[in-house]
Structures are given as structure tokens and as C-alpha cells.
Amino acid sequence: MARSKALADLGLTARGGREARICGLAVDSRDVREGFLFAALPGQHAHGARFVETALAQGAAAILTDAKGAALIGAVDAALIVAEDPRQSLAGAAALWFGAQPGTMVAVTGTNGKTSVATFARQIWMRLGHAAINIGTTGVEGAWTAPSPHTTPEPITLHRILAEAAQAGITHAAMEASSHGLDQRRLDGVHLKAAGFTNFTQDHLDYHRTFEAYYDAKMGLFDRLLPPDGVAVVNLDDAHGPDVARRAAQRGLATMGVGLSARADLRILARRFDATGQEVRLEWKGAAHQVRLNLVGGFQAQNVALAAGLVIGAGAPARAVFEVLPDLVGVRGRMQLAATRRNGAAIYVDYAHTPDAVATALQALRPHVMGRIVVVFGAGGDRDRTKRPLMGAAAAAHADICFVTDDNPRSEDPAAIRAEILAACPDATEVADRAEAILRGVDALGPGDALLIAGKGHETGQVIGSDVFPFDDVEQASVAVAALDGVI
Numbered sequence: 346m347a348r349s350k351a352l353a354d355l356g357l358t359a360r361g362g363r364e365a366r367i368c369g370l371a372v373d374s375r376d377v378r379e380g381f382l383f384a385a386l387p388g389q390h391a392h393g394a395r396f397v398e399t400a401l402a403q404g405a406a407a408i409l410t411d412a413k414g415a416a417l418i419g420a421v422d423a424a425l426i427v428a429e430d431p432r433q434s435l436a437g438a439a440a441l442w443f444g445a446q447p448g449t450m451v452a453v454t455g456t457n458g459k460t461s462v463a464t465f466a467r468q469i470w471m472r473l474g475h476a477a478i479n480i481g482t483t484g485v486e487g488a489w490t491a492p493s494p495h496t497t498p499e500p501i502t503l504h505r506i507l508a509e510a511a512q513a514g515i516t517h518a519a520m521e522a523s524s525h526g527l528d529q530r531r532l533d534g535v536h537l538k539a540a541g542f543t544n545f546t547q548d549h550l551d552y553h554r555t556f557e558a559y560y561d562a563k564m565g566l567f568d569r570l571l572p573p574d575g576v577a578v579v580n581l582d583d584a585h586g587p588d589v590a591r592r593a594a595q596r597g598l599a600t601m602g603v604g605l606s607a608r609a610d611l612r613i614l615a616r617r618f619d620a621t622g623q624e625v626r627l628e629w630k631g632a633a634h635q636v637r638l639n640l641v642g643g644f645q646a647q648n649v650a651l652a653a654g655l656v657i658g659a660g661a662p663a664r665a666v667f668e669v670l671p672d673l674v675g676v677r678g679r680m681q682l683a684a685t686r687r688n689g690a691a692i693y694v695d696y697a698h699t700p701d702a703v704a705t706a707l708q709a710l711r712p713h714v715m716g717r718i719v720v721v722f723g724a725g726g727d728r729d730r731t732k733r734p735l736m737g738a739a740a741a742a743h744a745d746i747c748f749v750t751d752d753n754p755r756s757e758d759p760a761a762i763r764a765e766i767l768a769a770c771p772d773a774t775e776v777a778d779r780a781e782a783i784l785r786g787v788d789a790l791g792p793g794d795a796l797l798i799a800g801k802g803h804e805t806g807q808v809i810g811s812d813v814f815p816f817d818d819v820e821q822a823s824v825a826v827a828a829l830d831g832v833i
């Protein structure tokens with residue numbers, strides 16, 4: 346027989362005290378089945394209350410909504426729960442419906458670095474022998490895997506994932522908290538031991554409208570979600586870091602500052618960059634720890650410090666955490682070391698496909714490179730044209746040798762796209778075929794040089810017209826090295 350729960354067991358009370366046995370939860374009327382609770386939520390395009398009739402026709406036993414929704418719905422022959430914030434009530438109900446979560450969980454928010462930090466936290470736990478996952482933009486990864494449609498899944502999906510993971514023996518989980526997810530209370534009901542803050546810059550103003558609203562949404566993690574015994578782990582090198590730490594301390598939460606800042610508890614004392622990573626000196630409780638990170642980019646040391654802080658904040662012994670940091674690997678296609686030439690020159694693949702990202706990636710690479718930086722890049726067709734010359738200018742400003750090639754031309758004339766890029770980097774070499782451009786880029790590498798293949802990152806296809814041809818920058822880097830240096 347299908348499982349069912351009383352409304353009270355889901356933390357809900359219906360108008361007039363009406364009872365109902367609930368057999369499942371749905372936020373979309375099309376997902377409702379016999380005996381389900383349908384959450385009729387206020388949306389950006391419509392109010393979910395408009396779909397109550399469909400939900401009832403499909404057998405909904407209860408409707409959860411707000412006052413506006415209740416007014417729209419009128420009288421219904423179902424239990425009606427009217428909540429001030431129905432998204433919050435839904436998340437609470439989802440937590441109770443699924444009823445199980447991994448025992449040790451942390452979440453990280455910020456504009457950049459969430460995926461990296463969550464992945465690092467999961468990798469540290471796994472190296473320490475725990476069954477761990479991370480949940481975010483790259484899905485559910487680690488000792489148990491599943492797809493995740495959002496960076497921070499809807500509460501019903503999230504709590505289903507957490508319960509299934511717990512049943513599969515997962516004890517530790519690191520999750521990304523997107524600003525949308527926090528604003529829509531998707532993480533309510535998740536029992537966090539620690540929460541992290543990476544940084545804050547402008548993004549997502551289409552949704553949040555103002556910078557303040559975007560910041561406030563992110564702060565929900567510290568102002569609301571982290572329980573009184575939780576630890577706030579904050580990157581103090583970001584301009585907003587001190588404010589986040591202050592807000593957490595005001596709530597009486599334990600805070601741990603991380604970063605280069607002299608006030609950091611987990612402090613990065615020094616860094617020395619080399620061709621494939623960096624040597625980092627960390628200080629924790631008066632003791633220094635020398636750590637090798639096989640990761641490129643100064644910000645990665647901050648991401649690692651934040652991940653280590655979260656894992657320590659959630660109860661792991663610090664010394665053991667520092668010992669496993671040399672094993673960390675970055676997110677696929679993000680400054681990924683794809684291959685190394687026989688002469689030692691390194692080849693990186695990065696997802697950078699905007700002018701800003703191209704500039705950031707090349708700048709991050711610079712301190713690691715004794716010689717010249719070579720870049721191979723293009724720009725997508727049927728997408729923002731204005732970025733093409735800007736990408737060309739960014740490459741010309743920050744790389745020593747540029748190859749302009751194709752990157753998903755789609756329905757556009759690839760030569761015309763390249764011409765728009767080349768207008769801003771006239772010294773670049775134009776090579777239409779991406780595989781050949783990579784080969785030429787690799788061939789240009791002398792000892793001490795590095796190549797950045799930008800644009801595709803983890804993608805595995807080249808879109809030409811409406812066809813997707815298999816293409817993998819990481820694979821092509823190895824193919825080029827093998828062709829030029831012989832298989833090593």
C-alpha cells in the first residue's frame with residue numbers, strides 16, 4: 346500500500362482543522378497524483394493557484410498556498426493550508442515527508458566558487474574515509490550519483506535526493522546554495538553543521554532586481570538557515586566577508602575566517618606558484634602547515650581554505666584535513682590540466698566563454714607561467730555578438746600568442762564570427778578547424794610556456810548548423826601532444 350502521512354506529521358494545519366492523508370508532494374500541477382499535496386506557489390509568470398483545478402482533477406487531497414492564492418482558489422473540496430510563506434512550509438513538509446538526511450551536511454554560497462568549494466569538501470571527506478556527495482551545478486557527485494536539474498534543487502527533489510543518499514549509506518554532503526534557492530527557501534529543513542561564503546559580485550539582477558536583494562538572499566544562509574550550533578566559514582578576503590562574519594557573530598554563531606587576511610583563523614600565509622599548481626603555507630591555531638595544491642589560480646587556494654574550513658567546522662580533525670589537500674582535483678573543464686608536453690609545457694582547458702572569464706582565466710594562469718601564454722579560443726554562433734570583439738581584446742591583452750578558431754558556430758557563418766573576433770586581435774592566427782588550432786597551439790609551446798584552450802570546458806560537442814559533432818578539448822589536447830611528442 347502507498348505510504349501516507351497526516352498533515353500534522355508534515356507540520357501543516359488546514360483551515361477548519363480538516364484532515365487529509367497525504368501520499369506525495371508536488372509543486373507542479375502536472376506532477377500531482379491521487380492523494381497528493383499540491384503547493385500552489387506564487388510565481389514570476391503565474392500564481393500556482395491557477396492550476397488548482399487541474400491538481401484537484403488529478404486527485405490532490407490538499408492544497409498549500411498563500412493568502413493571495415487562497416483568494417484566487419475560493420472554496421475547494423480539499424484540505425486548504427494557507428501559509429504566510431508557502432515555500433518555507435513546503436520545504437519543511439518535504440523534509441518531514443522524506444525523513445532522512447546524511448548526518449553531516451554543509452552548504453556554500455557566493456557568486457563564484459560554489460561548485461569548486463562543494464567539490465573540494467566532498468573530496469576531503471572521501472579521502473578521510475567518509476561516504477560523501479556534493480550537490481550542485483554538476484549534479485550529485487561522489488560516493489553516490491544522481492542528476493540534479495538545478496544548482497540548488499527544489500525542496501521536494503532536494504529532500505528526495507538527501508533521503509535516497511542517506512539510505513544508500515551517504516553520511517556527508519556538501520551543497521551549493523544558489524541565491525535563487527535561498528530566496529525560494531529550497532534549503533529550509535536541511536540540517537547544516539557549517540555554512541560557507543566565497544565572495545559577492547554582481548550577478549542575477551534579472552531575478553533579484555537590486556544588488557541589496559541579491560545580497561540579502563545569499564545572507565539567508567547565515568541569518569536563518571544555519572542553526573545556533575552551526576559554524577559560519579567566511580572568506581575574509583572578499584570585501585563583503587567581514588560583514589558576513591559580523592552578521593553570523595551577531596546571531597551568536599561560531600565564525601571561522603579564512604583567507605590571506607591577517608584576521609583569518611585558517612590563514613593563507615604564503616603561496617608560491619609553479620607550472621602545475623602552488624605551494625601554500627597555511628596557519629591554523631598557531632601551527633603552520635605546508636601544503637601542495639595541484640590547482641591553478643590564486644583563488645583556488647581560497648576555495649580550498651574555505652572547503653577545509655567547512656570540513657573542520659563540521660567536525661573533522663584539522664591535521665588530517667591538511668594532509669589530504671594535495672589530492673584535490675578541480676571541477677572538470679575549469680582550469681583543468683589536460684596534458685603536458687615532453688618539454689614540460691602545460692595545457693589547460695577552461696570553460697571561459699565571456700570577455701571577463703577569458704581575462705580572468707589568463708590572469709590566473711600568469712603567475713604559474715615562466716614563459717609565454719598561448720590561447721586558443723572562439724565565440725559561439727547565434728549568441729551575443731557584442732562579446733566577440735571584447736573576447737578578442739581580452740585575449741590580446743592577456744596572452745602572448747592567440748589562435749582564433751571555431752566554437753559552436755551553430756547556424757552562423759564561422760568565418761564571419763572569427764572575423765568579428767579578429768577585428769580586436771589582429772595579430773592572432775586564424776585556424777578554422779578547432780582540432781588543428783589546438784595542434785598549432787600545442788606546437789607553439791616551448792619549455793616554460795602554457796596553453797589555455799578556452800570556451801568549451803567540460804562540453805563534449807561542437808555544434809555546427811543543427812548537428813552536434815563529438816569534440817572534447819581535453820581529449821584533443823592529448824591527441825595533439827601524442828602527435829607532436831609521440832605517445833609518452
Ligand SMILES: CC(=O)N[C@H]1[C@@H](OP(=O)(O)OP(=O)(O)OC[C@H]2O[C@@H](n3ccc(=O)[nH]c3=O)[C@H](O)[C@@H]2O)O[C@H](CO)[C@@H](O)[C@@H]1O[C@H](C)C(=O)N[C@@H](C)C(=O)N[C@H](CCC(=O)O)C(=O)O
Nearest residue numbers: 372373374386388389390391393396495496497523525526
Ligand atoms: C526564476 C525561478 O527561480 N523560477 C522558479 C519559480 O518559477 P516561476 O516563478 O517562474 O513559476 P511560474 O511559471 O510563474 O509558475 C508558478 C507556479 O505554477 C506552477 N505551475 C506552472 C504551470 C503548470 O501547468 N502547473 C503548475 O503547477 C509552477 O510549478 C510554479 O510553482 O518557481 C518554480 C517552482 O518552484 C521553479 O521551478 C522555478 O525555477 C526555474 C525552473 C529555474 O530555472 N530557476 C533557475 C533560474 C534557478 O533556480 N537557478 C539557480 C542557479 C542560478 C545560478 O547560480 O546560475 C539554481 O539553483 O539552479
Ligand SMILES: Nc1ncnc2c1ncn2[C@@H]1O[C@H](COP(=O)(O)OP(=O)(O)OP(=O)(O)O)[C@@H](O)[C@H]1O
Nearest residue numbers: 455456457458459460461462482543644647648679
Ligand atoms: N573564489 C573565486 N573567486 C573568483 N572567481 C572564482 C573563484 N572560484 C572560481 N572562480 C571562477 O568562477 C568560475 C566558476 O567556478 P565554480 O563553478 O566553482 O563557481 P560557481 O559559483 O559554482 O558558479 P556556477 O554556479 O556558474 O557553476 C571558475 O571557472 C573560475 O574562473
